[in-house]
Amino acid sequence: MGRLTTRSQALRIHAEGDGVTRSPRVETLAVEEPLEIRVNGQSLTVTMRTPGDDFDLAMGWLLSEQVISRAAQVATMMHCLDADESGSPTYNVVDVVLQPGVSLSPEVSARRGYTSSACGICGSASIEAITRGGRHNLSLNRTMLQVRVLTTMTEQLEQSQKVFARTGGLHAAGLFTVEGELLCLREDVGRHNAVDKVIGWAGRQDRALDETVLMVSGRAGFELVQKSVLAGIPIMAAVSAPSSLAVELAKETGLTLIAFVRPPRLTVYAHPHRLDSDAKHPG
Structure with a gap:
């Protein structure tokens, strides 16, 4: 599993009145890395995320983007053993296999590269589509x-x-x-x-x-x-x-x-x- 945080050198500057002080320090940063979600071998999205709970993220994305209608339609999820330049596993790809008989719709396949629901949505047309297509009233x-x-x-x-x-x-x-x-x-x-x-x-x-x-x-x-x-x-x-x-x-x-x-x-x-x-x- 990837790291949640990392450490980085930084410079703290404090300006008050006519004086400015500079203090080197080490800061803790939240890690941001890409996660690719593949379904039945097809890459559907890459999102920038904090590593951890990747299977929850993949399942939630599939449900909230209506790629699947219920979690039971997923047969297996696993991290692909992709590696970085040093040969260490990155855990940055989740491979999803759907249950037999469950397939991706042409509309979903056409959205390849769609990075998140925050991209490419707009106005009343989106609201109408959600109201019409949602499973919950x-x-x-x-x-x-x-x-x-x-x-x-x-x-x-x-x-x-x-x-x-x-x-x-x-x-x-x-x-x-x-x-x-x-x-x-x-x-x-x-x-x-x-x-x-x-x-x-x-x-x-x-x-x-x-x-x-x-x-x-x-x-x-x-x-x-x-x-x-x-x-x-x-x-x-x-x-x-x-x-x-x-x-x-x-x-x-x-x-x-x-x-x-x-x-x-x-x-x-x-x-x-x-x-x-x-x-x-x-x-």
Whole structure:
């Protein structure tokens, strides 16, 4: 498995008043390396990621990009034994084999080289395609969440970001129950990769997502809302701001979108009916 962090020489400069001081130091950096995902021998994408949980990332990408409809359609996943210039394995290629009878659609094959859902998507046409083609109808989802439970999730997310605490350079995505239990947290240099890793973890665990909450450490962009909707997650919360297209997609698809979750305040941008100060877990 590749390294999560590495060390680098740096120069700390402190300027105050008329004085400038320079201090050589060694900094800890988050590792960023490419991951190629191959399906039945065909290369579908290369994404820049933080090594670790690569099978979760591959599974999450396959699900959130609708390459497959369920995790059970994957027969095997393995790292190819590719090597760097020194002959050491890089673990930068995941080879996926689908179950017999499951094949790639022509539309998926045509997307070779498509690096992430953040690339090549736009406007109302994308929203219409997601609304029409998604397998989950979130408008029928009756999950409820207590506001006081939601406000505990940011602290849990922050306390669980072990690599961020050392580097300051990673995004995080956390999957919670509506009671506030942290089920899975993943970190990555790419916010969409962190979300894919969480979705992939759930897929590999055969865990339904219809009564869960996705919390992300940064902003709520269109691509993250898209992944939540296609995975069937009814509630998404972000520490930072949403984009206009993310809000539009949430409203159209029935996703409860919450941003600026900085206790004691938060802002709900779409479908606030799922938040209740006296909410009970649906039976």
